[in-house]
Amino acid sequence: LEILMTLNEHGLAVIMIEHIMRxxxxxxxxxxxxxxxxxxxxxxxxxxxxxxxxxxxxLGE
Known part of the structure; x- marks a missing residue:
């Protein structure tokens, strides 16, 4: 996750597929x-x- 944050801070778009919402x-x-x-x-x-x-x-209805 830290590498992705560094890339993002440098203005690069990152596409992330993740189920951990936090x-x-x-x-x-x-x-x-x-x-x-x-x-x-x-x-x-x-x-x-x-x-x-x-x-x-x-969460369902």
């Missing part, structure tokens, strides 16, 4: 969330945390 939220400036292969959300970490579609996908 790491994703810490590292990312923008996030795209997929559920069953379909994009359900895109935005900043703060926007993603508050998105009801993301909550449903991860």
């Amino acid at each position: 790491a994703v939220m810490r590292f990312s400036q923008r996030i795209v969330v997929l559920d069953a292969g379909q994009k359900i959300a895109e935005g900043t970490p703060d926007e993603i945390v508050q998105n009801p579609d993301v909550e449903r996908a991860y």
Whole structure:
């Protein structure tokens, strides 16, 4: 994760596929969330945390 952060600090875009949301939220400036292969959300970490579609996908209804 530290190498990815260094690359990002140097202005390089990094595409990361990860299921550990704590790491994703810490590292990312923008996030795209997929559920069953379909994009359900895109935005900043703060926007993603508050998105009801993301909550449903991860926590159920």
